[in-house]
Amino acid sequence: MNDQVKMMLSGFFTAYESYKPLLDEAAFAPLAALREESLAMAEKNDDVMSFMQAATAAELFNRWTVALQQAGEAWQRQRKEKPREITLADFVRQYEVLRDDVKSRPHTERQQAAYARFLACADGAANPLVMMRRAEEGACVAAIAASGFEDTNQLMFDRADPNETTQRAYYAKCIELARDVRANEDLTYGAELAAAQLQQAASRDEGVRFALAMLFGRAVDFDKLKWTIRTHLKEAPNGLAKAPEHIGRFLHENGTALLIVRAELRHIWRLLTEDLGLTWEAIIGAPRWRKALLLGASVLPQTDRVWRGMTPANLEWLRETLFDEALSELPTAAILQRRPQQPFQPTPLSEDDDRFGLPGKARARAEALVADFAWSK
Amino acid sequence: MSDPFIDEKMRYHQILLERLKAGGRSPQQTAAHERILALADGAKDVMDWQGRIDAESLDAALARAMSADTWFAKACAARDDDNPELAAVLEQAAREIGAAPDMAAVNQATTAADERTRAVMQRQSDLRHAFIGVIYAAWQFQTRHVANYPEREKFAAEARAGLAKLQAAGATFAQLCAAPFCRKYGPAWADEKWQALIATVDSLAAARRDEAAERQISDEAFRVLDGLTPQGKELAALQAEIDARTKRQTFLAHRLADEPGDYAFEQLWEGEWR
Numbered sequence: 001m002n003d004q005v006k007m008m009l010s011g012f013f014t015a016y017e018s019y020k021p022l023l024d025e026a027a028f029a030p031l032a033a034l035r036e037e038s039l040a041m042a043e044k045n046d047d048v049m050s051f052m053q054a055a056t057a058a059e060l061f062n063r064w065t066v067a068l069q070q071a072g073e074a075w076q077r078q079r080k081e082k083p084r085e086i087t088l089a090d091f092v093r094q095y096e097v098l099r100d101d102v103k104s105r106p107h108t109e110r111q112q113a114a115y116a117r118f119l120a121c122a123d124g125a126a127n128p129l130v131m132m133r134r135a136e137e138g139a140c141v142a143a144i145a146a147s148g149f150e151d152t153n154q155l156m157f158d159r160a161d162p163n164e165t166t167q168r169a170y171y172a173k174c175i176e177l178a179r180d181v182r183a184n185e186d187l188t189y190g191a192e193l194a195a196a197q198l199q200q201a202a203s204r205d206e207g208v209r210f211a212l213a214m215l216f217g218r219a220v221d222f223d224k225l226k227w228t229i230r231t232h233l234k235e236a237p238n239g240l241a242k243a244p245e246h247i248g249r250f251l252h253e254n255g256t257a258l259l260i261v262r263a264e265l266r267h268i269w270r271l272l273t274e275d276l277g278l279t280w281e282a283i284i285g286a287p288r289w290r291k292a293l294l295l296g297a298s299v300l301p302q303t304d305r306v307w308r309g310m311t312p313a314n315l316e317w318l319r320e321t322l323f324d325e326a327l328s329e330l331p332t333a334a335i336l337q338r339r340p341q342q343p344f345q346p347t348p349l350s351e352d353d354d355r356f357g358l359p360g361k362a363r364a365r366a367e368a369l370v371a372d373f374a375w376s377k
Numbered sequence: 378m379s380d381p382f383i384d385e386k387m388r389y390h391q392i393l394l395e396r397l398k399a400g401g402r403s404p405q406q407t408a409a410h411e412r413i414l415a416l417a418d419g420a421k422d423v424m425d426w427q428g429r430i431d432a433e434s435l436d437a438a439l440a441r442a443m444s445a446d447t448w449f450a451k452a453c454a455a456r457d458d459d460n461p462e463l464a465a466v467l468e469q470a471a472r473e474i475g476a477a478p479d480m481a482a483v484n485q486a487t488t489a490a491d492e493r494t495r496a497v498m499q500r501q502s503d504l505r506h507a508f509i510g511v512i513y514a515a516w517q518f519q520t521r522h523v524a525n526y527p528e529r530e531k532f533a534a535e536a537r538a539g540l541a542k543l544q545a546a547g548a549t550f551a552q553l554c555a556a557p558f559c560r561k562y563g564p565a566w567a568d569e570k571w572q573a574l575i576a577t578v579d580s581l582a583a584a585r586r587d588e589a590a591e592r593q594i595s596d597e598a599f600r601v602l603d604g605l606t607p608q609g610k611e612l613a614a615l616q617a618e619i620d621a622r623t624k625r626q627t628f629l630a631h632r633l634a635d636e637p638g639d640y641a642f643e644q645l646w647e648g649e650w651r
Contacts, residue, residue, distance in 0.1 A: 066484065069480055069483075069484055072440075072480070073480050076436075076437070080431075129382065129385050129386055129389065130385055132389055133385055133386075133388050133389040133392070136389055136392040136393055136396075137388075137392055139396070142396075158635075161632055162632055162634065162635055162636055162637045162638070163632055163637045163638070163640070165637060182396050182399065182400060183396055183397050183399075183400040183402070183403055184443075184447070185397075185400055185402040185403045185446050185447065185449070185450035186400045186402060186450075188402075188447050188450040188451060188454075189402050189450040189451070189453050189454045190454075192450070192451050192454035192455070193454040193457055193458055196454065196455075196458045196460070197458070199562070200561040200562050203509065203562035203563070204562070204563070204564060204565060207509075207512070207513075207563065207564055210513055210516070211516065214516070214517065214520065226616075227616060227619075229602065229612070230612040230613060230615060230616035231613055231616050233602065233605060233606060233608075233609040233612050233613070234609030234610050234612070234613045235609070236606050236609065237606060237607070237609055237610075238606065239603050239606050240599060240602055240603045240606065241603070243606075251602055252595070252598060252599055252602065255598035255599070255601060255602040256524075256594055256595050256598040258598070259594050259597060259598050259601070260522040260524055260525050260594060263522045264520055264521060264522050264525070267519065267520035267521070267522070268520045270520075271516060271519070271520055275564065275566075275570065276564060287632070287637060287638065287639060287640060290640075291630070291640070294628075294630075296630060299629070305631055305632050305633060306629065306630070306631040307629070307630050307631075308627060308628070308629055308630075308645065309627075309628060309630060310626070310627070310628065311626040311627075311628050311642075311644070312628065312630075312640075312642050331601075332601050333601050333604060333605055336605060336612060337605075337608070337611075337612065337615070339615060339618070339619070340619065343619045343620075343622045343623045344623065345623060345624055345625070345626045345650075346623070346625050346626075346650055347625060347626070347627055348625050348626075348627050348646060348648065349625070352625060352646070352648055356646055356648075358627060358645060358646055361645055361646070362627075362629055362645055365629055365643070365645070366629065366631070369631055369633065370633070373633070
């Protein structure tokens with residue numbers, strides 16, 4: 001079974017195991033049938049997307065929810081109709097099933113510890129009530145859910161690029177919430193609010209990335225126009241008016257575009273500085289903005305700490321293009337005559353990627369780089 | 378009340394009650410625990426107390442309250458996030474689930490609440506998406522030169538398409554600039570910046586071709602290039618020298634240390650650029 005599918009079904013299967021010793025055969029039958037159906041569906045759909053499609057079409061998750069609620073009601077009915085005292089062993093066993101499920105999954109150390117603390121409340125207890133009283137005194141029950149939340153967010157925190165400060169701050173906030181939690185509703189409240197604030201901060205970051213992409217894209221256009229003019233101006237040695245008509249028009253159009261793009265770079269720079277409050281130092285001093293400018297793209301699904309992008313020399317090219325040329329007082333003619341210190345270094349073409357196997361090389365190197373980190377497993 | 382089970386059970390409910398009260402976001406569970414504790418008054422033994430609890434179906438009420446309080450906690454978060462529309466839907470869910478007479482009614486109320494919540498969130502998300510699209514189109518528009526009519530018109534059209542979506546949903550751009558569920562997703566601006574953006578968006582409809590500006594920049598370009606034509610060969614040589622220093626490159630960057638800081642770069646590949 002696909003690991004992600006296994007994770008999706010794990011909660012349902014754990015609940016199935018919990019009800020197994022509690023319900024009579026008739027009441028348990030719907031859960032048993034759903035488990036069989038889920039296993040067959042997982043077997044037939046080995047990737048997570050096709051499993052999700054099949055599960056959605058069959059309303060599998062909704063049916064699990066309903067069946068579990070009905071199982072809960074049946075359990076309540078059984079208790080009333082045939083009262084039997086739940087022994088401490090029965091009670092502990094239900095939680096051991098849940099603990100075992102958690103233990104079977106990686107990166108669940110905190111939740112395993114929370115279960116251990118909870119189950120330790122049974123030591124020397126006369127009955128389930130005493131155990132639960134002790135557990136509540138130690139806030140062990142709320143800690144079980146909170147520690148699972150902490151494990152998840154700690155893993156996401158560890159896997160996240162430390163320079164992606166917005167995401168990291170959110171994970172850190174969630175970890176803090178989980179550590180302080182006394183009631184489930186506190187965690188729900190804090191997590192919901194933090195998630196909304198994350199989306200807002202991420203959207204604001206996206207606005208900056210959008211403006212940076214406008215700046216970078218226009219600077220590349222500026223470079224291309226300089227290239228075209230420098231390369232073709234020799235075809236009009238006696239002036240534009242005396243050049244063949246198509247040459248004269250071609251150069252004139254590119255010259256006009258160069259002036260327009262230069263002015264537009266000034267406008268974009270004004271947007272970044274006056275409207276978004278940035279400076280060159282703030283942009284270049286923030287690794288995440290440098291990554292955005294270099295078109296950094298993650299190469300591994302589990303982490304964005306490793307990414308592939310342009311040469312960092314292109315940041316110096318951008319600085320030079322902006323401050324020594326486009327935004328400077330230099331006349332455009334002088335810009336065309338100027339020898340840049342750092343030329344723009346373009347990225348490989350898609351056929352280069354294919355021919356030299358660059359995505360595969362990047363992935364292999366990235367995997368080697370993160371192999372020793374527990375969070376990468 | 379010398380029954381040790383009563384003492385044990387009372388302590389259990391008291392601990393939960395104190396904790397839930399302190400959090401302040403679990404009103405229905407708090408009420409259920411208070412009622413359960415009140416029923417202990419005068420109970421002969423724990424069986425008597427449990428009988429009173431069962432008579433009022435308080436165990437089931439507690440289960441319902443847990444679900445209702447989850448919705449209530451979400452409502453508190455939405456309210457504190459300045460999203461009263463979402464908060465109202467979530468509060469309604471908490472009330473309806475808490476008042477449901479049995480589990481079937483809880484399921485029904487939960488399904489209905491899920492649908493209503495999803496509808497509000499989807500509507501807000503669609504509006505937000507169109508709103509942000511208008512901002513980006515306006516930025517593109519305002520940073521284009523007045524002589525760059527084709528591109529200004531392209532981005533004005535993009536913005537107008539976004540505004541039409543807002544209008545179809547019964548909203549205006551100016552309204553959404555003031556609505557936290559949209560505004561908080563845009564730049565962290567003071568009112569005057571938002572007003573300036575609204576003015577830019579308003580001006581999109583009136584965007585016209587500026588032939589005088591086009592002529593002016595065209596004339597300037599002619600002068601600049603015409604003046605450079607005697608140096609055509611030198612410029613071509615300069616570009617050839619730049620081309621010789623130009624390579625296609627791709628790098629792998631990583632930050633494996635846990636604190637923010639510089640990336641380490643490794644060159645993956647270099648090749649000719651054409």
